[in-house]
Amino acid sequence: MPNISFKDRVAIVTGAGGGLGRAHALELAKRGAKVVVNDLGGAVDGTGGSASAAEDVANHINASGGEAIADGANVTKAGEVAAMVKAATDKWGRVDILINNAGILRDKTFHKMTLDDFKAVIDVHLIGSATCTHAVWPVMREQNYGRVIFTSSPSGLHGIFGQANYGAAKAGMIGLMNALHLEGAKYDIRVNVLSPSARTRMTEDLGIPEPVLEMLTPEAITAAAVFLVSDDAPSRQIISCAGGGYASAHIVETGGVYLPPEKQTADEIAAHWDRISDKADVNYYQDSNGPIATFMAKAQQRNG
Numbered sequence: 001m002p003n004i005s006f007k008d009r010v011a012i013v014t015g016a017g018g019g020l021g022r023a024h025a026l027e028l029a030k031r032g033a034k035v036v037v038n039d040l041g042g043a044v045d046g047t048g049g050s051a052s053a054a055e056d057v058a059n060h061i062n063a064s065g066g067e068a069i070a071d072g073a074n075v076t077k078a079g080e081v082a083a084m085v086k087a088a089t090d091k092w093g094r095v096d097i098l099i100n101n102a103g104i105l106r107d108k109t110f111h112k113m114t115l116d117d118f119k120a121v122i123d124v125h126l127i128g129s130a131t132c133t134h135a136v137w138p139v140m141r142e143q144n145y146g147r148v149i150f151t152s153s154p155s156g157l158h159g160i161f162g163q164a165n166y167g168a169a170k171a172g173m174i175g176l177m178n179a180l181h182l183e184g185a186k187y188d189i190r191v192n193v194l195s196p197s198a199r200t201r202m203t204e205d206l207g208i209p210e211p212v213l214e215m216l217t218p219e220a221i222t223a224a225a226v227f228l229v230s231d232d233a234p235s236r237q238i239i240s241c242a243g244g245g246y247a248s249a250h251i252v253e254t255g256g257v258y259l260p261p262e263k264q265t266a267d268e269i270a271a272h273w274d275r276i277s278d279k280a281d282v283n284y285y286q287d288s289n290g291p292i293a294t295f296m297a298k299a300q301q302r303n304g
Helices: 019-030 052-063 078-092 115-143 164-187 210-215 218-228 266-271 289-303
Strands: 010-013 034-038 067-071 097-100 146-151 189-197 238-242 245-249
Touching: 010 019, 010 078, 019 034, 019 052, 019 067, 019 097, 019 218, 034 052, 034 078, 052 067, 067 078, 078 115, 097 115, 115 146, 115 164, 115 189, 146 164, 146 218, 164 189, 189 218, 218 238
Parallel strands: 010 034, 010 097, 034 067, 097 146, 146 189, 189 238
Antiparallel strands: 238 245
């Protein structure tokens, strides 16, 4: 029996009809979780829909001795998401795990992209993740337990040409995680971000060489996801992963400088830019009070 077990745990995985979500759902079920397999069943750009993808995965889990139900809720529609969560609690009494994985692509350079395409990607990835999390949040607070994953991307952490909408949505996951980590801590709700690169239908048209694609298995990403929703998971972590490589990503600030009032000008910032941007001294903050405290300490040192 694997060390990490999900016996008696209930998980919802969105976008679980294929790719990463399917791999997540299968592994959670294999380790004992009862799984809601959510998938709208649409095309990569979000158009269309079919129940068959989610049903196929749920049927596979049930045929293998696990427990699963299929759900076709559109993650951008609060009513459908609420019904999905109710179906899980009606059947199993709780929701312990939410993996926000559903997503679409509408790639174009920003000057060619319509605002409708920009908003559609934001709606599914960011608003959809918030909608699903908002629906399970009261359940997790009440039971004093929850594990939530937001799925980001190297596009959100570092940027990719032609994905302004996708990158903006994926970067938003980090801010959402930061706030919910703080709000959920007293209820043992742990919130993390996964930043994966894997071979799925969303990546096969990106021009990645075939030998590299063969290494980018969804199962390698699922290993990190399973860790992040386990009983002993950390919280407020970003795991960057691809092809068996795993790293912890962070947002940091340089030590910076303090400029007295008479020097708080654009010209002085330009004159001090080398020191301001020096990466030799960086700080990791637990919340937004951190940088303010650092700057105030520098001011007191200067004026003391």
